[in-house]
Amino acid sequence: MTATLATPMRPSGAKTRINDFSIQVATVNGSGSQTANTVLLRAIFQMGVLVSGKNLFPSNIAGLPTWFTIRASAKGYVARKASNEMLILMNPETAKEDIAKSDAHALVIYDEPLQLDKLREDLAYIPVPFQKLVTASCPEPKLHKLVKNMIYVGVAARLLSIDMEEVKKAITKQLKGKAKAIEINQAAAVAGYDWAMENIQDQDHIKVVRDDKTQGLIIVDGNEACALGALFAGVTVVGWYPITPASSLVETFIEYAEEYRKDPKTGKSNVAIVQMEDELASAGVVLSAGWAGARSMTSTAGPGVSLMSEFIGLGYYVEAPGVFFNVARTGPSTGLPTRTQQSDVELCAKCSHGDTQHINLYPGNMEECFQFAYDAFDLAERFQTPIFVVTDLDLGMQNWSSRPFAYPATPYDRGKVLDQKQLAEIKDWGRYKDVDGDGICYRSLPGTPGGKGSYFTRGSGHNEYAQYSEKPEDYLQVVDRLKRKYETAKTHVPTPVFRNLGSPKGVLAFGSSDPAVIEAQDLLAEGGLKTDYLRLRALPFTAEVDAFVQEKQVVYVVEQNRDGQMANLFRETYPEFATKFKSILHYNGHAIDAQGIVDQITAFEQQ
Amino acid sequence: MTTATPAAPTNQLGFTKQDYVGSKSTLCAGCGHDAITAQIINAAFESSIEGYRVTKYSGIGCSSKTPAYFINQGWGFNSVHGRMPSIATGASLANRNLINIGVSGDGDSMSIGMGQFVHAVRRNVPMIYIIEDNGVYGLTKGQFSATADKGSHLKNGAVNDLPPIDPCTLAIELGCGFVARCFSGNPKQLNAILKSAFAYQGMVVLDIISPCVTFNNHDASTRSYKHVKDHDFPLHDLGFIQYSEVEDVEIAAGTTEVVAFPDGSKVAIKAIHEGYDPTDRFGAMKAIHESMAKGEFLTGLLYINPTQPPLPDVLNLVDGPLSSLGESDLKPSPEVLDKIMKDLM
Numbered sequence: 001m002t003a004t005l006a007t008p009m010r011p012s013g014a015k016t017r018i019n020d021f022s023i024q025v026a027t028v029n030g031s032g033s034q035t036a037n038t039v040l041l042r043a044i045f046q047m048g049v050l051v052s053g054k055n056l057f058p059s060n061i062a063g064l065p066t067w068f069t070i071r072a073s074a075k076g077y078v079a080r081k082a083s084n085e086m087l088i089l090m091n092p093e094t095a096k097e098d099i100a101k102s103d104a105h106a107l108v109i110y111d112e113p114l115q116l117d118k119l120r121e122d123l124a125y126i127p128v129p130f131q132k133l134v135t136a137s138c139p140e141p142k143l144h145k146l147v148k149n150m151i152y153v154g155v156a157a158r159l160l161s162i163d164m165e166e167v168k169k170a171i172t173k174q175l176k177g178k179a180k181a182i183e184i185n186q187a188a189a190v191a192g193y194d195w196a197m198e199n200i201q202d203q204d205h206i207k208v209v210r211d212d213k214t215q216g217l218i219i220v221d222g223n224e225a226c227a228l229g230a231l232f233a234g235v236t237v238v239g240w241y242p243i244t245p246a247s248s249l250v251e252t253f254i255e256y257a258e259e260y261r262k263d264p265k266t267g268k269s270n271v272a273i274v275q276m277e278d279e280l281a282s283a284g285v286v287l288s289a290g291w292a293g294a295r296s297m298t299s300t301a302g303p304g305v306s307l308m309s310e311f312i313g314l315g316y317y318v319e320a321p322g323v324f325f326n327v328a329r330t331g332p333s334t335g336l337p338t339r340t341q342q343s344d345v346e347l348c349a350k351c352s353h354g355d356t357q358h359i360n361l362y363p364g365n366m367e368e369c370f371q372f373a374y375d376a377f378d379l380a381e382r383f384q385t386p387i388f389v390v391t392d393l394d395l396g397m398q399n400w401s402s403r404p405f406a407y408p409a410t411p412y413d414r415g416k417v418l419d420q421k422q423l424a425e426i427k428d429w430g431r432y433k434d435v436d437g438d439g440i441c442y443r444s445l446p447g448t449p450g451g452k453g454s455y456f457t458r459g460s461g462h463n464e465y466a467q468y469s470e471k472p473e474d475y476l477q478v479v480d481r482l483k484r485k486y487e488t489a490k491t492h493v494p495t496p497v498f499r500n501l502g503s504p505k506g507v508l509a510f511g512s513s514d515p516a517v518i519e520a521q522d523l524l525a526e527g528g529l530k531t532d533y534l535r536l537r538a539l540p541f542t543a544e545v546d547a548f549v550q551e552k553q554v555v556y557v558v559e560q561n562r563d564g565q566m567a568n569l570f571r572e573t574y575p576e577f578a579t580k581f582k583s584i585l586h587y588n589g590h591a592i593d594a595q596g597i598v599d600q601i602t603a604f605e606q607q
Numbered sequence: 608m609t610t611a612t613p614a615a616p617t618n619q620l621g622f623t624k625q626d627y628v629g630s631k632s633t634l635c636a637g638c639g640h641d642a643i644t645a646q647i648i649n650a651a652f653e654s655s656i657e658g659y660r661v662t663k664y665s666g667i668g669c670s671s672k673t674p675a676y677f678i679n680q681g682w683g684f685n686s687v688h689g690r691m692p693s694i695a696t697g698a699s700l701a702n703r704n705l706i707n708i709g710v711s712g713d714g715d716s717m718s719i720g721m722g723q724f725v726h727a728v729r730r731n732v733p734m735i736y737i738i739e740d741n742g743v744y745g746l747t748k749g750q751f752s753a754t755a756d757k758g759s760h761l762k763n764g765a766v767n768d769l770p771p772i773d774p775c776t777l778a779i780e781l782g783c784g785f786v787a788r789c790f791s792g793n794p795k796q797l798n799a800i801l802k803s804a805f806a807y808q809g810m811v812v813l814d815i816i817s818p819c820v821t822f823n824n825h826d827a828s829t830r831s832y833k834h835v836k837d838h839d840f841p842l843h844d845l846g847f848i849q850y851s852e853v854e855d856v857e858i859a860a861g862t863t864e865v866v867a868f869p870d871g872s873k874v875a876i877k878a879i880h881e882g883y884d885p886t887d888r889f890g891a892m893k894a895i896h897e898s899m900a901k902g903e904f905l906t907g908l909l910y911i912n913p914t915q916p917p918l919p920d921v922l923n924l925v926d927g928p929l930s931s932l933g934e935s936d937l938k939p940s941p942e943v944l945d946k947i948m949k950d951l952m
Binding site: 159217233239269272274276281285292295318324404407411412415448450451454468 | 626657658659660662663664675679680681682683685686687690692693694695696698699700701702704722723725728790793825879906918919922924925926929930932933934936937938939941943944947948950951952
């Protein structure tokens with residue numbers, strides 16, 4: 001076949017977008033499309049092209065619309081791109097709206113009976129007889145609904161010039177070990193490919209060309225990366241309660257724990273995992289297990305953190321360690337449970353009533369999800385306090401390519417814990433005495449023999465010896481020391497990462513915004529505006545952050561919430577520079593994209 | 608010539624009773640809770656409990672202050688209102704060698720903490736869960752609690768229109784293997800039950816009627832000393848025999864039922880209430896409901912099943928404390944990470 005599929009109104013002679021495009025797949029949730037989409041993503045990845053996938057799914061089990069976006073980028077940009085060059089429309093409910101919203105010149109693969117080709121004249125239509133193809137390729141009618149999706153993978157593979165061997169390999173990988181399912185799905189993909197080969201013309205709008213950008217890389221999501229960090233950090237007690245988008249963090253941990261945390265001889269487990277009755281009880285288990293010497297954690301999202309707030313304050317005041325993963329979603333209230341947002345910045349910074357301040361870690365990629373999860377257990381025990389690892393749905397549940405994780409070489413830091421011998425030698429031990437001047441006191445663990453070191457901890461007022469006290473001087477001694485402890489944390493938390501193009505203008509972001517900010521920074525530079533980018537990785541703010549704020553004329557704070565919560569923390573921390581902070585916001589539930597950042601910064605610059 | 612002070616008696620560990628006391632109580636003089644504290648001290652001393660292994664948990668309320676008043680050798684954690692059970696759960700998993708005592712009240716457990724109570728019982732968390740039950744919120748100055756009897760009066764004359772929640776039938780329903788009700792004014796019975804509770808491996812629910820002398824000890828209260836004394840129907844005389852003493856104690860045959868614990872200890876039960884079998888779950892439920900209908904407080908060991916696996920066994924945990932595991936026990940090797948990374952490629 002030699003003729004080229006005409007893309008109406010696309011300027012003739014326009015360059016083919018090689019390894020640089022987005023595909024949006026519209027399906028009905030519960031139809032098995034996630035498997036097909038992951039196969040397509042993996043096949044492109046196996047072609048050596050950097051690729052990212054975003055699943056835009058509803059809070060529902062089956063029957064509602066869902067969209068999956070795959071972005072390939074030769075330059076390595078992995079943020080969501082707002083425009084799409086290919087649409088695959090399988091959902092009759094949304095097809096017309098998807099067409100209406102489409103960018104011009106897009107290739108539209110759709111189910112033939114939907115008859116979409118009259119809706120717009122500036123799109124290239126590829127009607128596919130899915131039912132006919134699935135009937136011919138799959139002998140089992142009850143599997144037709146699930147296998148149908150694999151046909152569009154074959155069609156897309158043909159259109160994009162993806163090697164079918166890579167598609168087959170991706171199916172084998174995705175359906176690990178299920179021989180029959182592999183066979184049926186491969187047959188469906190091949191049926192789609194062969195049909196496209198015979199029936200549709202080639203196109204020159206977008207193409208995949210084999211590259212070497214993914215050599216040695218892994219594909220993983222942030223929840224799995226965090227679960228692995230916790231596995232290597234030696235977590236011993238997990239109390240949790242299911243919530244989207246945080247459940248898969250603990251669920252993945254459970255799978256790894258089955259394999260790597262059981263005594264091979266006795267089959268006994270060295271980690272206790274309990275699905276609690278709610279988030280409150282989960283927080284109680286985490287803090288008391290930490291108090292008793294375990295490495296403990298939970299995984300939750302915004303509504304769960306709200307419920308845990310009372311306990312988090314208790315943990316702060318009694319000084320009990322514990323790791324709290326918050327995989328944030330779109331708030332307020334129940335909000336959009338399956339959509340992403342950096343919604344809980346202020347909540348996690350100051351969770352609970354009274355004066356409280358918490359150490360927060362913000363991983364910005366998969367390697368950091370792994371490493372910061374590992375580090376969080378050290379920080380929890382070093383600082384004897386609840387630690388938040390704050391990610392979001394975009395990091396936690398989407399597919400990301402990443403370098404393989406480096407083995408965490410640093411030994412566990414179990415913090416200032418006194419054993420029987422040390423307790424015996426100390427004359428005047430007080431649980432809340434600041435012996436070293438860093439605000440961190442020495443603790444003992446319940447069950448330590450020898451008759452020394454016992455104490456009674458309480459969420460009510462207490463003195464250095466953990467005795468009940470309402471005296472102003474005792475109260476101040478403890479809460480002022482807690483502030484000192486937080487100051488000490490500034491030299492222990494991850495420092496920011498810089499991407500400086502040499503400019504007095506600063507951009508500041510954190511977490512899942514990173515890929516979009518990098519791309520935006522390049523787009524702005526192409527347009528003549530250079531920026532210096534600081535990616536924040538923790539609270540409290542470190543000396544590097546102080547310096548950046550002082551040096552820059554303006555600091556554009558990019559974040560994914562309505563109220564500019566991080567900018568608020570900056571204005572509060574640096575009141576003398578309050579007017580420097582300009583909020584660049586994205587909060588509609590979709591993953592952040594570069595163009596929105598560019599547009600907002602440009603608007604500020606033109607003022 | 609001076610008279611030598613006679614040495615205080617010691618237990619098998621060489622400790623005196625003084626080694627099991629705590630700080631001075633700040634509760635009202637005559638409070639039933641102090642009588643319970645005294646029996647915890649006696650029972651721990653007599654059972655030769657290793658104080659360093661004891662952990663004491665509580666929520667919020669008058670009852671929740673009491674863990675500070677006993678066993679100073681142990682560690683205490685006074686947490687937040689209604690959340691004591693999850694605190695006990697986490698610590699008991701971190702270190703399965705701990706001896707866990709939770710003290711709560713009827714407000715702390717039967718209202719705000721109902722969810723956590725129910726689920727801790729359901730999970731068979733290894734702990735003694737004491738509810739110091741006075742039918743009233745004392746620390747906030749005398750509001751009704753959820754265990755207050757229908758028709759009972761507050762000091763100010765207000766009448767309770769709602770039916771009570773009974774912690775004991777609830778605990779039996781949830782599968783608890785050791786459920787007892789006691790009266791703080793019956794030290795002998797309380798002592799035997801507490802010593803049995805120390806020998807039990809799993810969730811022990813003790814509902815101890817403990818009159819509030821300040822807010823709920825008037826004539827119209829069903830939780831006053833007088834009312835409870837008049838309506839207390841002990842089920843049996845209990846004798847607890849620790850595993851170390853089993854050889855030396857003869858148990859009269861016939862009217863006495865003996866329940867053996869996994870550690871070898873035994874509790875001898877001499878029935879007073881005819882036909883009551885504490886190992887019969889449904890019979891126990893029926894008898895409690897019948898006595899409640901008559902306005903009686905049936906006290907004693909209401910139900911016992913000594914062989915239910917506690918939570919650490921249900922989770923199939925390793926034998927030693929998780930808290931004592933170190934990096935060499937917990938951190939997978941570089942080869943494991945390498946294998947996982949290869950699988951993700």
